[in-house]
Amino acid sequence: MLLATILGSGMAMLDSTVVNVALPSIGADLDADVAGLQWTANGYLLTLSALILLGGSLGDRLGRRRVFVVGTVWFAAASLLCGLAPSVWTLVAARMLQGVGGALLTPGSLAIISAAFAPSDRGRAIGAWSGLMGIFGAAGPFVGGWLISAFSWRWAFLVNVPVALAVVVVTLRHVPESRGAVGAHDGPGRDPGEDADDGPWHGLDVAGAALAAAALGLVSWALVTWPERGAGGAVLVAGLAGLAAGAAFVVVERRVDHPMVPMSLFSGRAFSATNATTFLVYAGLGGMFFLLVLTLQVVAGFSPLAAGAALLPVTLIMLVLSPRMGGLVARTGPRLPMVVGPLVAAAGAALTSRLGADAQYLRDVVPPIAVFGLGMAVTVAPLTTTVLAAAPDRYAGVASGINNAVARAGGLLTVAALPLVVGLTGDAYRDPALLLPAFRTGLLLCAALLAAGAVVSAVALPRNGSGPAS
Structure with missing residues (x-):
């Protein structure tokens, strides 16, 4: 069970980091500007x-193993499209399809274990x-660098196909099916603990999913496009529409009978505080990984493998430490x-910002990265344990989905905003002369x-236990 869930989620985690190493090669091969690279990530x-969030809810309703397998197959098919993409915007579309597969398989893994x-x-x-999971995320740049150096950036995506096949075989043979309470919800028409048999497809929160996608997509597009088009016109309209969609999402989730995000979960102090910490930590992590591997190649002259x-x-x-x-x-x-943990990681990010054109691996790169890794090792497992312990068992898949969505949203918005904030636009x-000061400023912001x-x-976090929200 651990092999299947770790390998499946690790595949999705690896692809969220491996692309950072491939960005310079993708930019050169497909003639992409910085906006194209931002959208590739x-x-x-x-x-x-x-x-x-919808993926976690579907797993609780339809069966966690079933949705996990569907997500794995979907992810493999989208990875094949990424590897064959003839242009940067075709690659971006295939990456978005990859995200759909990742949304189906990632929350199911933790819910299966729980x-x-x-x-x-x-x-x-x-x-x-x-x-x-942290190892897969950190190993992504190394694996991607080796594949790019030995073959092509396309193999950073094509390698997912045989891995997904192994995940499906192990899952079907060794992972038992499990479900949450069908019909349990926090809508206004029923007590949150009531488990009526509404049928697994009744009341799926399509409006909530659409509003979440609109909010993240419009705000991200506005941030990425701002440097080229300015803050007015379509950019301003898109940004405001994204914020409005986010506000509407909260309103809808409070009123529908079957919310994708049961708002009662956030009444628990531990759940709310842990997700707030998750957003900030993964925002710093996402921005750091985006800039670091790019800078090591462009400024310090590292090969993709060395970066x-x-x-x-x-x-x-x-x-060594996370288990x-x-x-x-x-x-x-x-x-x-x-x-x-986050304080130690912040110190590592601040130290990493001192890297320059003469950076050497053992002398300049290893010490600050080791400090950063120590901080993340102290943070990640307690964070995940706390957020699951703070939710009732019937919401295991949804709670996992919320925490994963918060983490990914943090990285998404940081990667969209950082180039704008540090003045990194166009080509x-x-x-190197333009990238280095942007890198240093960006890493200090990530440390913050x-x-x-x-x-x-x-x-905000309770000193002692983190019992489930009622």
């Missing part, structure tokens, strides 16, 4: 963030899952690791986001 995050393991073992199982290897310290540290962090919350409460990323995550945890 963000097209995937957009559909993943917007639909992962439903199958006894409470006494769940923390360690989630710790193993979280640690290996990907720059994140190996994160992989090794998370491999041990899963049970830490039970001993210390969630606040301590979720304050210390500027190809000029990580530190803000620590502040939120210190102020």
Whole structure:
């Protein structure tokens, strides 16, 4: 079960980071400007963030194993399209399809583990899952760099096809089916704990999914397009429409009978605070990964393989420490690791901002990246354990989906906004003299986001247990 869920979710996690290493090669091969590169990264995050909530809900209703397998097959087919894309905008469209598959398979993995393991073992199982997810994310640039150097950037996507086949075989043979309570919801017409048999397809929150996609898509488009078109006209209209769609999403979720996001979950202090920390931490992580691997290649002259290897310290540290962090919350409460971890990661990001054209791997790259990896290892497993413990079991898939959506939305909006904030537009990323100061400013901003995550945890997170929301 752990093999199937880790390998499947890891495939989706790896593809959210591997593309960063491939961006310079994609830009050169497909003649893309910085907006095309932003959308290559963000097209995937957009559909993943917007639909992962619906994916968790579908798994609870239709069967978590079934939706997990469908998502894996969908992801493999979209990966094949990415590998064959003849232009940057065809690639962006295929990446958006990849995100749909990721939205179906990612929340199911945690929900499968949560439903199958006894409470006494769940923390360690989630710790193993979280640690290996972090490893997949950190290994993505290294694996992508090797594939790009040895073959082509296209193989960074094509490699998903055989991996997905293995996931499907293991899942069908070894993973039991599980479901949430069909019909349980937080709508105005029924008590939140009532489990009426409405049928698995009754009341799917299509309006909520559409509004979430519109909010993220319109705000991201406005941020990416702003440097080229200015803040007025269509950009202003799109930004305001995106904010309005976000507000409408909250209103709809409070009123519909079968909300995609049960708002009662946010009445729990631990659930709300953990998701706020998640947004800030993954915003800093997403921005750092986007700029770092690009800068190492363009400014410091690293090959794609060497640039990907720059994140190996994160992989090794998370491999050693993350499985041990899963049970830490039970001993210390969630606040301590979720304050210390983001602060340490922020220090690593700030130190990494000092890299320059003469950067050497062992002397300049490894020490700050190791500090960053230590902070993430302390943070990730307690964060995931806390957010699941704060939700009732019947909402395991939805809670996982919410937390994943928050994490991806943080990375999505940061990647969309950072080039605008640091003045990186058009083809500027190809000029080391323009990219280096933008990189340094961007990483300091990422460090500030990580530190803000620590502040939120210190102020809002309960000191001790994180019992489920009622």
